[in-house]
Amino acid sequence: MKALCWRGQKDVAVERVPDPKIINPRDAIIKITTTAICGSDLHLYDGYIPTMKAGDILGHEFMGEVVETGHAVTNLKKGDRVVVPFTIACGGCFFCKKQFYSACDNSNPTPETAEAVYGASPSALFGYSHMFGGYAGGQAEFVRVPFADVGPVKVPAHLTDEQVLFLSDIFPTGYMAAENCNIEPGDTVAVWGCGPVGLFCIKSAFLLGAARVIAIDDVEGRLKRARECGAEAVNFAHVDLLKWLEERTAGRGPDSCIDAVGLEAHGTGIAGIYDRVKAATYMATDRPTALRQAIMACRKGGTVSIPGVYGGLLDKLPMGAAFAKGLTFKMGQTHVHKYLKPLIARIERGEIDPSFVITHRYKLADAARAYKEFSTMKDECLKVVLKP
Amino acid sequence: MAATLLTTAVKSAAGSGSRVARAVDRLPPARTNLSSTERWLSLAAGGTVAGLCLTGRTPPVLSTIIGTGLIYRALTGSCPCYRALGVNTAGSTKPRTAVPAGHGTRVEHAVTVNKPVADVYRFWRDFENLPRFMTHLIDVDATTDGRSHWIARGPLGTAVEWDAEIVTDVPNQVIAWRSLDGADVDTAGSVHFVELPHNRGTEVRVALKYDPPAGKVGTALATLVGKSPESQIKADMRHFRELMEAGEIPTIKGQPHGE
Ligand SMILES: [Zn+2]
Ligand SMILES: [Zn+2]
Numbered sequence: 001m002k003a004l005c006w007r008g009q010k011d012v013a014v015e016r017v018p019d020p021k022i023i024n025p026r027d028a029i030i031k032i033t034t035t036a037i038c039g040s041d042l043h044l045y046d047g048y049i050p051t052m053k054a055g056d057i058l059g060h061e062f063m064g065e066v067v068e069t070g071h072a073v074t075n076l077k078k079g080d081r082v083v084v085p086f087t088i089a090c091g092g093c094f095f096c097k098k099q100f101y102s103a104c105d106n107s108n109p110t111p112e113t114a115e116a117v118y119g120a121s122p123s124a125l126f127g128y129s130h131m132f133g134g135y136a137g138g139q140a141e142f143v144r145v146p147f148a149d150v151g152p153v154k155v156p157a158h159l160t161d162e163q164v165l166f167l168s169d170i171f172p173t174g175y176m177a178a179e180n181c182n183i184e185p186g187d188t189v190a191v192w193g194c195g196p197v198g199l200f201c202i203k204s205a206f207l208l209g210a211a212r213v214i215a216i217d218d219v220e221g222r223l224k225r226a227r228e229c230g231a232e233a234v235n236f237a238h239v240d241l242l243k244w245l246e247e248r249t250a251g252r253g254p255d256s257c258i259d260a261v262g263l264e265a266h267g268t269g270i271a272g273i274y275d276r277v278k279a280a281t282y283m284a285t286d287r288p289t290a291l292r293q294a295i296m297a298c299r300k301g302g303t304v305s306i307p308g309v310y311g312g313l314l315d316k317l318p319m320g321a322a323f324a325k326g327l328t329f330k331m332g333q334t335h336v337h338k339y340l341k342p343l344i345a346r347i348e349r350g351e352i353d354p355s356f357v358i359t360h361r362y363k364l365a366d367a368a369r370a371y372k373e374f375s376t377m378k379d380e381c382l383k384v385v386l387k388p
Numbered sequence: 389m390a391a392t393l394l395t396t397a398v399k400s401a402a403g404s405g406s407r408v409a410r411a412v413d414r415l416p417p418a419r420t421n422l423s424s425t426e427r428w429l430s431l432a433a434g435g436t437v438a439g440l441c442l443t444g445r446t447p448p449v450l451s452t453i454i455g456t457g458l459i460y461r462a463l464t465g466s467c468p469c470y471r472a473l474g475v476n477t478a479g480s481t482k483p484r485t486a487v488p489a490g491h492g493t494r495v496e497h498a499v500t501v502n503k504p505v506a507d508v509y510r511f512w513r514d515f516e517n518l519p520r521f522m523t524h525l526i527d528v529d530a531t532t533d534g535r536s537h538w539i540a541r542g543p544l545g546t547a548v549e550w551d552a553e554i555v556t557d558v559p560n561q562v563i564a565w566r567s568l569d570g571a572d573v574d575t576a577g578s579v580h581f582v583e584l585p586h587n588r589g590t591e592v593r594v595a596l597k598y599d600p601p602a603g604k605v606g607t608a609l610a611t612l613v614g615k616s617p618e619s620q621i622k623a624d625m626r627h628f629r630e631l632m633e634a635g636e637i638p639t640i641k642g643q644p645h646g647e
Contacts, residue, residue, distance in 0.1 A: 005646030015646040023643065024636045030548045055646035072635065090634035094502045094589060106634040111626070112619075124638065144643055147634070 001157060002388070003057045003140035004367040009047030010375075012058065012368050013235060016343040020136065020144035025072035026037045028148030030084065035062035035138045035162040035364070037384040039195050039358030040309055042375050044129070048263070049311065051113055051130040060086035060126040061168040062138025063161060066152075073149045076367045082152035084145055085336035086169040088124040088135060102333035107147065108133040117312075122333055139367055141388045153340040156348060162355035162385065163347055166200075170383075172339035174200020174260070177307035178208050180330035181256035188212040188249055192290035193232070193260035194222035196383045197307055200230040201258050203352055214254060216241065216290075222381055236293075245297045253299035261290035262308025288314045295322050306331035357383040428515060492599035494576070495621040501632045504582035505590040508632060509560045511577055512592075521627035521637070523620060536565070540573075547570040574599035594625060 005015045020029055038061050043049050063083040066076050076082065089096050089104035096104050104123035108114065111121030113131045124146075127137020136143065145152060155164045174197050181189055188206040191198050194217040202213045207228075215226030215233040225231035234244060245254060294304050295318050304327055322329070346352055359382040362370040367386055374381050511517055515536045519525040526547060530536040534554040542548040550571030556564040560583070566576035568638050575598050582591040630637045 001644070003644065003646065007646070013646070017644040017646050020644050021642060023639060023641070026636055028632075053645075057645060088638075090630075090638075092635070093629075094500070094501065097502065106630045107638050109638040109640055133638070134640045136640070146638060312422040346542060 001141035007054050012371050022070045025070040027070040028142050028145045029068040030064040031067045032064040034165050036388045048342045049129045057136040058127040061138030083164050083167045087336050099338045101335040101337040114180050129161030166354040170196045171200050172336045173197050173307050173334040175204040176334045177201050177258050177305045178204035180305040181303045183208045183210050186211045187255040189256050190214040190254035191258045192216045194226040195234040198260035201260050257294035257298045259290045259294050259306045259308045263310050268377045300325040303328040319330045360384045494597045495617045496595040497621045497625045498593040499625045499629045501590040501629050501631050502587050505560045505581050508590045509581050522624045
C-alpha cells in the first residue's frame with residue numbers, strides 16, 4: 001500500500017510499504033477513505049517530538065471501511081464505515097472504566113520512555129512517535145486498529161466523510177476543552193489560538209451554553225473564521241491583551257480561559273523573546289505565552305482548560321496568580337471514545353457541521369507537498385484533508 | 389586472584405566507568421570455600437555470558453542468570469539446594485513474599501489488576517498461563533498433583549528445565565512454588581493476591597528467585613544485557629495485567645513501516 005512515512009526533520013514521503021495485517025485478536029484492518037493532517041503532525045514534521053524512527057507512518061485522524069477483523073472483534077463486520085479515535089484504549093483497565101481513555105494502561109507496548117519522562121505512560125496514539133506506542137498511522141491506504149471492539153464507531157450513512165472525520169480528534173478535543181470549563185449560563189469563555197481546535201472550542205462553548213466567546217490569535221484569516229463561529233475576535237499583536245480582556249469583561253475577567261495553542265505559542269514582547277532564548281538553549285522545551293496570559297486573565301475561581309499540547313518543562317509560569325485567584329486547571333489528551341456517540345448525535349441534529357474547518361484537499365500521493373505547504377502557509381491553510 | 393581476574397575481565401568488557409564495573413567493585417571478596425579451579429570456571433562461564441551480551445545478542449535477563457547457573461552446575465556437578473521458602477500464610481492478611489532475600493537473584497514486583505481476585509488467582513494458578521507473560525519461560529506443563537515441568541530460555545539458544553512443586557496454595561491469597569532436586573537451576577516463586585476495597589481491583593505481588601552459584605556476579609553480568617532483572621519482571625507483570633484486563637498484549641511487531 002501507499003503510506004506517508006516520516007524520514008527525518010522536515011522530510012516526509014509517500015512510500016510503498018507492506019499492507020497491515022491482523023496481529024492481535026482485537027485488531028481490525030480499516031481501508032482509509034479520508035484522513036487529515038493535524039496541527040500536531042507539524043510538531044512531528046518540525047522534529048519537536050522525540051522517539052520518532054525513520055519509516056514511521058504518520059496520521060492519527062482517519063476513517064474508513066472495515067476490511068478485516070480479528071476473532072475477538074464481534075461488533076464490527078466487513079464493510080462497516082467507521083471513524084477511529086486517535087487515542088488507543090483497551091476499554092478494560094481502571095482508567096478506561098473511568099472513561100479516562102487517553103490514560104489507558106494497556107495500549108502502549110513501550111511505556112518505558114513515557115514512564116521515565118512523565119512518571120506514567122498515557123495511552124498509545126496512532127502515528128505519534130514510539131514514546132506513545134509507535135503504532136503506524138492512518139495517512140495510508142490501510143491501517144491496523146488495535147482494540148477495534150472499543151475504539152471505532154459506526155457512522156450513519158447519510159453523513160459524509162468530511163462531516164464525521166474530525167470526530168477522530170479535533171472536534172472532541174475542542175469539545176472536551178469547553179466541557180472542562182464547566183460553563184454556566186451567561187459565562188464568558190476566552191480561547192487562545194484559532195486553529196481548528198480553537199474553532200471547535202468556540203463552537204463547543206456556545207453549544208454548552210456560553211454567552212460570549214472571545215477568540216485570541218494574531219493571524220487575521222483565523223480571527224475572521226473565529227468571528228464566523230460567533231466569537232468576538234482580538235489580534236493580540238495589536239492590543240495589550242490583558243488590559244483589553246479586563247476592559248471587555250468590565251474588570252472581572254473571563255469565567256474560563258482555554259489555551260488551544262500549546263507548546264508552539266509565539267509570544268510577543270519580553271516574555272516571548274525570553275521563551276525563544278530559553279528554548280533555543282534547551283533550558284526549556286515549551287513556550288507557554290498563551291498559558292501565562294490565560295492564567296493572568298482568568299477571573300477568580302475560574303477554570304483554565306488546556307487542550308493545547310505540552311511535552312516537557314515550562315518556565316516562568318505565574319503560579320502565584322493561579323493560587324491567589326483559586327483557579328482550576330483541566331488538561332490532557334482527549335478521552336475521544338467518550339465523546340463519539342454524543343457528538344455524532346449533535347452532527348445528526350444539525351447543531352454543528354465539523355467540515356467547516358477544511359481549507360485544503362489533496363490526494364494521499366501528494367501528502368509530502370501537503371505537509372510542506374501546511375507548514376509554510378499557516379495563514380490560509382487551516383485544515384488539510386487527504387484522500388487515498 | 390580469580391576474582392581479580394574476573395573483575396578485570398568484566399571491567400575491560402564493560403568499560404571501567406560502567407554500571408557493571410561499579411557493581412563488580414562493590415562485590416565482596418571471593419568466598420574462600422571455592423577452590424581456585426571453580427573460580428576459574430566461574431570466570432569462563434561469566435566470560436561467555438559477557439561475550440554474548442557484547443556481541444549484541446541479548447537473551448532475556450533471567451535466562452542469562454539461569455544459564456550462568458547452568459554452566460556452573462554442569463562444570464561443578466553440584467547444585468546448592470534452595471529450601472528456605474519461608475511461606476507462612478496462617479492468619480496472614482498483609483501482602484508479603486515467600487521468597488527470602490540473600491543468596492542468588494531475587495526480584496519482586498507488584499501491579500494492580502482491574503479484575504476480581506478470583507479471576508486473577510485462577511489465571512495464575514494455571515501455571516501453563518505463565519509463559520504467556522513471562523519472557524524467559526518457553527513452556528510450563530502442569531499436572532494435577534501440584535507438580536509442574538518448566539522449560540526456560542538459556543543462553544545460546546539452550547533450554548533449561550526443572551520440575552517444581554506447589555508448596556503453598558491458599559485460593560485468592562497466595563501461591564508459592566519451588567524447584568525439586570535435580571533441577572537445572574534452583575528456583576522458587578510466590579505470588580500474593582489482595583483484593584482492594586470498592587471494586588478497585590486486585591493487588592498482585594510476585595517474587596521470583598533464581599539461585600545460580602555465580603550469585604551477584606550473575607546479576608551484574610545480567611545488567612549488561614540492557615534490562616535489569618527488576619525491569620524485566622516489571623515488563624512481565626505489565627504483560628500479566630494486559631492479558632488480564634485487555635485479553636492480549638499490545639504490540640507493534642509485524643506492522644508495516646517505510647524504509
Ligand atoms: Zn490531531
Ligand atoms: Zn484501558
